[in-house]
Amino acid sequence: MAVSSTATGLDVNPLMSAYKRRRDAARLGVGAKYESQGFISSGTYGKVYKVLLLAHSTAATRAGDLRGEPGQAYAVKKFKPEKEGGDGYTGLSQSACREIALNREIRHENVIALREVILDMKAVFMVFEYAEHDFLQVIHYHSTNHPRSVLPLGVLKSLLYQLLNGVAYLHSNFIMHRDLKPANILITDKGVVKIGDLGLARVFHRPLVPLLNGDKVVVTIWYRAPELLLGAKHYTTAIDMWAVGCIFAELLSLRPIFKGDEAKMDASKKLPFQKDQMLKIMEVLGVPSVDEWPLLALLPDYPQLGAIERERARQDPTKPRFENNFGTFMNRHMRSMDSGRAVLQALFTWDPDRRLSAADALYHPFFTADAPMPTKNAFAHATKAYPPRRITADEGGLFAEPAAPPPAPQTNTGAATSQRPAAPPAPLAGQPQAGSVLVGTSGVGGAGQGARMWSAQAQAQRGMARKRPRLG
Amino acid sequence: MTSNFWESSHYNHWIIDRITLGQSREDDLRHATAEQLAVINIFFANMIARLGKRLGIRAQVVATAIVFFKRFYLKNNICETDPYVVVPTCLYVATKIEEVPLHFKPIATETKNMYVQDYGLQITMPDPQSIAEMEFYLLEDLDFHLIVHHPYRTLMQLCGESNASRAVGESEEGEAGEAPVEGMRFWSTGKGTLQFEEAARSQAWSVHLGCRCAIPQTHAWNRHIINDTLRGDFCLLYHPHLIGIAAIFLTLVLDGDSRNRTDETEAPSRGYATRSKAPCDPPPNPVDFLASLNVSYNTIAQIVQEIISLWTLWGRHLVGEADTDRKGLQTSRSGNQGMSDDDVIRKLVDMHRARKRDEQNGVQSRLFEKPKPPKPVKKQ
Numbered sequence: 001m002a003v004s005s006t007a008t009g010l011d012v013n014p015l016m017s018a019y020k021r022r023r024d025a026a027r028l029g030v031g032a033k034y035e036s037q038g039f040i041s042s043g044t045y046g047k048v049y050k051v052l053l054l055a056h057s058t059a060a061t062r063a064g065d066l067r068g069e070p071g072q073a074y075a076v077k078k079f080k081p082e083k084e085g086g087d088g089y090t091g092l093s094q095s096a097c098r099e100i101a102l103n104r105e106i107r108h109e110n111v112i113a114l115r116e117v118i119l120d121m122k123a124v125f126m127v128f129e130y131a132e133h134d135f136l137q138v139i140h141y142h143s144t145n146h147p148r149s150v151l152p153l154g155v156l157k158s159l160l161y162q163l164l165n166g167v168a169y170l171h172s173n174f175i176m177h178r179d180l181k182p183a184n185i186l187i188t189d190k191g192v193v194k195i196g197d198l199g200l201a202r203v204f205h206r207p208l209v210p211l212l213n214g215d216k217v218v219v220t221i222w223y224r225a226p227e228l229l230l231g232a233k234h235y236t237t238a239i240d241m242w243a244v245g246c247i248f249a250e251l252l253s254l255r256p257i258f259k260g261d262e263a264k265m266d267a268s269k270k271l272p273f274q275k276d277q278m279l280k281i282m283e284v285l286g287v288p289s290v291d292e293w294p295l296l297a298l299l300p301d302y303p304q305l306g307a308i309e310r311e312r313a314r315q316d317p318t319k320p321r322f323e324n325n326f327g328t329f330m331n332r333h334m335r336s337m338d339s340g341r342a343v344l345q346a347l348f349t350w351d352p353d354r355r356l357s358a359a360d361a362l363y364h365p366f367f368t369a370d371a372p373m374p375t376k377n378a379f380a381h382a383t384k385a386y387p388p389r390r391i392t393a394d395e396g397g398l399f400a401e402p403a404a405p406p407p408a409p410q411t412n413t414g415a416a417t418s419q420r421p422a423a424p425p426a427p428l429a430g431q432p433q434a435g436s437v438l439v440g441t442s443g444v445g446g447a448g449q450g451a452r453m454w455s456a457q458a459q460a461q462r463g464m465a466r467k468r469p470r471l472g
Numbered sequence: 473m474t475s476n477f478w479e480s481s482h483y484n485h486w487i488i489d490r491i492t493l494g495q496s497r498e499d500d501l502r503h504a505t506a507e508q509l510a511v512i513n514i515f516f517a518n519m520i521a522r523l524g525k526r527l528g529i530r531a532q533v534v535a536t537a538i539v540f541f542k543r544f545y546l547k548n549n550i551c552e553t554d555p556y557v558v559v560p561t562c563l564y565v566a567t568k569i570e571e572v573p574l575h576f577k578p579i580a581t582e583t584k585n586m587y588v589q590d591y592g593l594q595i596t597m598p599d600p601q602s603i604a605e606m607e608f609y610l611l612e613d614l615d616f617h618l619i620v621h622h623p624y625r626t627l628m629q630l631c632g633e634s635n636a637s638r639a640v641g642e643s644e645e646g647e648a649g650e651a652p653v654e655g656m657r658f659w660s661t662g663k664g665t666l667q668f669e670e671a672a673r674s675q676a677w678s679v680h681l682g683c684r685c686a687i688p689q690t691h692a693w694n695r696h697i698i699n700d701t702l703r704g705d706f707c708l709l710y711h712p713h714l715i716g717i718a719a720i721f722l723t724l725v726l727d728g729d730s731r732n733r734t735d736e737t738e739a740p741s742r743g744y745a746t747r748s749k750a751p752c753d754p755p756p757n758p759v760d761f762l763a764s765l766n767v768s769y770n771t772i773a774q775i776v777q778e779i780i781s782l783w784t785l786w787g788r789h790l791v792g793e794a795d796t797d798r799k800g801l802q803t804s805r806s807g808n809q810g811m812s813d814d815d816v817i818r819k820l821v822d823m824h825r826a827r828k829r830d831e832q833n834g835v836q837s838r839l840f841e842k843p844k845p846p847k848p849v850k851k852q
Contacts (some may be wrong), residue, residue: 009601010609015554015824016602021607062615063485089604091576097568100611101618104481117616119608173475202571203619217825 001032009089029120029295030076033057034127037073038107038391045095045199046080046123048317050130050391056306064104065116073130074115078123089122094180095199095252096124102175102198103128106430109165112186112194131186131194133386135159135247139182141386153337154372156251160244161367161374162193167244168358171237172288176200178218180243182250184298206236219243221277223261229278231271231300238352241361245347257284272303279308285348286324478710481617483584486543488708494622499549500835501829503823507785508811514703515791515816516541519559521699526582526789527574532624533697535564538702539620540610547613548706549837550820551827552602557598559605569618576603597667620707625699626716695724697779704782706808710775717767718775724758725776791816 010016042352056068068074072246086147088333092100103126118125138159142149151159163185165426170177179200186194189230218239219228227235227243249257260277287309290296313320326348330341343366346356368373372381379386477483500509504817517538524534540562541555560583562574567574580600586591611618697719701707706715789810813818827837 009599009605010557013557013596013598013602014558015552016606016786019548019553020605020609023612027612056831064481064615064617088607089601091604092568093565094568094573097565097618100616101569104616105479105619107479117611120613122608124608 009049009170017067027119028057028061029129030118030125032036032119033118034076036393036394040075040389040391045093046078049076049078049394050074050389051076051127058192061116067111068115074126075130077126077128079126080123094335098202099197099199100124102201102203106170106173106175108169110162110193110195111169112196128196129188129194132189133187133206134196134389135163135182135185135187135251137389138187138325138386139254141384145384148254149252149383151383152383154375155378157340157367158191158249158374158376158378158380159193160248161362162378163244163247164193164358164361166193166195166324166368167240168205168362170201170250171358173201176204177240177243177414178249179220180240181220181223182247185247187378191375191379191382193378208398217271221260222246222256222258224274224277225352226278226281226350227299229274229281230296230304231273231320233300233350236352237357238355238405241347241355241358242352244358244361245340245344246419248344248347249329249331249333253329257329262319268418273304275304275308277306279312282322284325284329286326287349288350292349295353296350339364342366477713478619480619480621481615482619482621483711484614485617486708488546490709491704493546493708496546496730499827500551500823501552503826504819509550509702510785510818511789511791511811512816512819513542513705514786514789515813516555516559517703518791519586519591520563521581521702523559523579526586527563527579529574530562530570530572532622533566533570533572534563535622535624535699535702536570536620538623539707540614542705542708542784544610544613549827551823552837554598555820556595557592557602557606558610559583561596561603563609564603565610565618567605576600576607579603591817593817613628621700621712623712623716623719626713627698627719630716630720646816651756657664673674700786701775701779703786704778706775710771713768713796714771717762717765718772718779721762721772722776724762724778770831 007087010020021267030051033054035054037050037052039047040050053068053070053072058068060067060071075450079093100117103112104117106421107113112131113129115127116127118127118317138151138155142151167177167180173230175198177195177198179197180195184195184197186196187195219225221248223243224238225235228239240296246257258277258280260274260280263272265272282305287305288296298301306311309322312322326345329452330344334341334344343361343364346364347361349355356364483576495508497506504512520537520541521534522617524530541558544558545555549559558611564574564576564579567579579598580598580603582671584597587597588593701715701719790812792809830837
């Protein structure tokens with residue numbers, strides 16, 4: 001039977017329209033439960049707002065929801081309704097589905113907790129516990145505030161330990177995060193690390209299809225492991241551990257250790273070899289050898305390493321070879337951290353099979369024997385108070401009905417975070433984003449730059465943050 | 473949790489008792505007998521499997537979709553909703569959760585083709601929009617609990633990786649970091665796995681299943697038993713590993729030869745982790761092996777009983793199967809007294825009409841919010 005073109009969806013079905021009415025009537029919208037405090041950040045997935053829980057909504061709505069306290073702060077992640085034009089439903093994105101499915105199952109002190117999920121105004125709202133700080137913000141605070149100061153060792157060690165604790169939990173549950181980076185690792189005002197943003201995460205136990213078939217690009221470029229850069233079809237939790245190593249190094253030196261430029265996808269739609277990123281790694285760690293990484297020569301882009309080396313020899317005949325400069329880095333930043341050096345070195349093991357695992361790292365003497373010991377409140381050793389997250393005016397975004405945006409280009413469902421247009425057009429020095437390579441269409445300031453950032457600094461860099469006194 | 477069943481939403485929120493299950497069907501039972509409802513359940517599980525087959529979707533994804541469907545109808549009445557919309561939506565969500573995403577448009581197209589070609593349905597076809605819209609409502613009624621534990625995993629652990637994975641998942645590529653899962657340490661000794669010999673046999677099986685086609689492998693049998701359990705309410709009532717063990721038990725019972733030829737091998741040091749299994753000393757003794765598992769054999773016996781009841785029920789009726797050509801099935805069963813697909817379709821129309829009459833007469837359906845499933849005891 002043909003369906004008229006004007007009315008579609010459940011409303012044309014008398015049975016389902018009654019069902020729908022019943023459900024709609026029983027539901028409390030996000031605006032009925034929370035009071036908006038303002039806007040935190042935006043990204044390709046949608047927007048994040050700070051809210052306070054209203055006193056009448058403290059009870060759990062459905063099985064598995066968390067109780068709340070009146071006035072408790074939460075971060076609401078509003079997923080953009082993915083539109084194909086018109087105002088219909090277009091299905092929940094794969095990354096939203098993942099994030100909901102995984103967050104509903106996991107509970108750990110060092111992973112951000114999901115209070116509830118609300119469907120309202122054809123959009124999905126995920127209500128997470130609120131975290132006042134994040135790694136990027138802490139790094140930024142130390143690197144910009146005058147005088148520039150390093151993180152106190154106790155703070156650094158506690159942050160790292162708690163991060164590893166959360167990663168170990170995820171890995172023991174067969175979850176790969178696949179987008180660990182400072183902006184995604186939050187810290188509460190009590191100094192507890194909370195791993196956030198599981199939008200790229202997935203369960204890797206017995207996948208039905210190879211991991212590569214799902215998401216072509218994982219992990220933000222600066223934190224991407226060498227096996228991914230060299231085109232490995234199969235990868236493991238070791239990719240998260242490489243990212244942890246990069247984060248460790250960034251906490252030490254206050255800047256990304258391997259800050260490569262991302263190669264954009266060309267017209268052929270073939271994934272480009274991320275040459276500059278690989279180069280940046282080799283400038284610090286030298287050239288990987290088959291001795292230390294037996295499967296190296298089997299990786300698809302292994303021949304590219306030779307090309308990088310030859311190019312180097314051509315360009316700089318005085319220093320024709322890549323040296324291992326890692327010792328210099330560690331001498332500069334880890335003067336009194338002998339066991340810490342071992343941890344960082346083990347995280348930067350070329351061979352993913354021999355790279356330090358999160359579970360093993362937790363038992364390293366760096367954390368278990370050498371003072372200062374990690375603390376439950378990571379800020380216990382802090383010498384200064386980190387500023388609270390900057391919240392900007394809401395502009396009615398959270399509770400507003402979705403305005404009809406320009407139709408988004410529809411791409412294949414394979415790419416996780418990449419199929420949406422770039423949020424801000426301004427070129428900026430924010431962090432790159434996992435998956436952004438797939439959208440390299442618009443040149444400067446292209447897709448995903450700085451998106452997905454939770455940090456206030458990112459907003460400031462973007463020049464769109466308007467400071468507003470904090471409420472409550 | 474995704475690996476520890478005892479921490480999962482499946483265990484904590486979606487294992488219910490029979491009373492709760494009965495309560496959830498009170499409204500539908502006003503318009504259909506319990507047996508008719510059971511046949512309707514088989515009918516829709518078959519339908520999801522058939523749609524999955526048309527779309528080339530793997531068994532595990534289909535299983536997840538069927539569990540979604542059953543959970544949805546714990547909170548809703550068949551007589552008050554349109555299951556023909558719920559079916560494709562369950563499959564749509566399941567493809568995303570199992571990481572083999574499909575767009576809802578091809579699903580809508582294939583659903584329509586199936587409804588017309590396989591079932592001769594004359595209904596308002598669910599358009600893509602209604603599937604996309606229904607997804608929201610389905611997610612909500614599932615309480616956003618989307619990760620489902622299946623008995624297949626138990627099978628793979630207890631029957632040895634290589635054998636079982638061949639039967640269950642065909643090619644299993646790209647997996648990493650094997651380790652015991654599903655809270656196995658609570659009920660398994662962790663020692664040894666059952667090795668079924670993969671010999672072709674069929675006779676006993678087809679007798680037991682009435683019209684079922686020959687199934688060549690013992691492991692395939694296990695799998696088929698598990699797939700069969702999806703036609704009943706097992707996934708709502710029992711823990712997946714118990715269903716898996718019941719399936720193994722039934723295979724051993726029904727297939728006497730395989731019992732004699734079963735090997736027990738000791739898995740090397742780190743348990744189930746390795747693929748290369750060193751065949752070890754102890755002589756084949758599946759009875760001891762099953763007895764060594766820390767599970768209640770009362771419950772296993774109950775599950776086995778219910779599986780046999782399900783087969784008996786299924787055998788009485790003519791509802792089609794995804795695996796079988798429908799026409800062939802119909803003719804081979806002609807003369808049977810039970811309900812056919814067409815009967816089920818007519819029954820559904822009747823139920824919807826009857827419910828509408830009730831509604832006009834002011835009879836409230838009792839199911840607006842289902843009673844909360846009671847928290848089950850830790851072990852069965």
